[in-house]
Each structure stands twice: as C-alpha cells, then as structure tokens.
Amino acid sequence: MKRLFLILLLLACPLYAVAMTVDDVVITTLVSDRAPVDRVEIYPAQQGKLYCFTLIEGATTETSIDHVWLYQGREMARVSLPVRSAKWRTYSSKKMIPEGKGEWEVRVVDSAGNELARGKFLVD
Numbered sequence: 121m122k123r124l125f126l127i128l129l130l131l132a133c134p135l136y137a138v139a140m141t142v143d144d145v146v147i148t149t150l151v152s153d154r155a156p157v158d159r160v161e162i163y164p165a166q167q168g169k170l171y172c173f174t175l176i177e178g179a180t181t182e183t184s185i186d187h188v189w190l191y192q193g194r195e196m197a198r199v200s201l202p203v204r205s206a207k208w209r210t211y212s213s214k215k216m217i218p219e220g221k222g223e224w225e226v227r228v229v230d231s232a233g234n235e236l237a238r239g240k241f242l243v244d
Contacts, residue, residue: 122164156171189226
C-alpha cells in the first residue's frame with residue numbers, strides 16, 4: 121500500500137517540474153552590474169550589439185532557458201542559458217547590422233520549449 125501511495129505521489133508531482141516565470145525581458149544596448157542600462161524599442165540601422173536581459177523567478181531546480189532571436193519571424197539565433205536559482209538574471213546578445221532593418225523579437229522559452237515571455241524591438 122505504501123508503495124502504491126509513493127507511485128501515485130510521484131505521478132501527481134513530477135520531480136522535473138519547474139514552476140518559473142519571467143518577471144522582466146529588456147532589450148538593451150548594455151548590461152552593467154547585472155542590470156540593463158536602458159530599454160530599446162527602436163534601434164537605428166547600424167553596426168552594433170543588442171542584449172536581451174531576462175529576470176527569472178521561481179525555478180525550483182537548476183534548469184535552462186533559451187533566448188530565440190527572430191528577425192521578421194525567422195529564427196536567427198538561439199542561445200541556451202542556465203538558470204541556477206529561484207531568482208536569476210541572465211542575458212544574451214546579438215550583433216546588429218544595417219541590413220537587418222525591420223521587426224525583431226526575442227522569445228524566452230523553457231527547457232521543454234514552452235514560451236515564457238517575449239521582447240520586441242524595431243531596427244529602423
């Protein structure tokens with residue numbers, strides 16, 4: 121009977137479940153002291169680098185997220201980032217080029233591929 125109860129408990133509460141949320145997604149020109157220095161909504165069409173800063177909360181085990189950089193709906197880069205505590209700050213970067221005018225977004229997805237959040241910006 122105890123064995124059956126343990127099996128049912130494990131099925132109801134899987135050990136791999138991670139209940140995390142994204143509290144903030146910021147597209148920025150720089151991350152300093154583990155924080156974004158500005159928020160970019162429109163970026164001039166020039167050579168440069170943008171960062172996607174993400175604040176994660178609620179991870180119950182060590183896991184990872186991906187930053188998926190999309191240009192006009194097409195995936196341009198995917199960066200896997202570790203999440204090592206219940207409150208975690210992380211970021212990825214992407215070099216911008218003048219030919220990259222248009223709509224961009226960064227999707228934040230968990231290790232199972234579920235979208236947690238997204239940040240959008242325009243290169244003009």
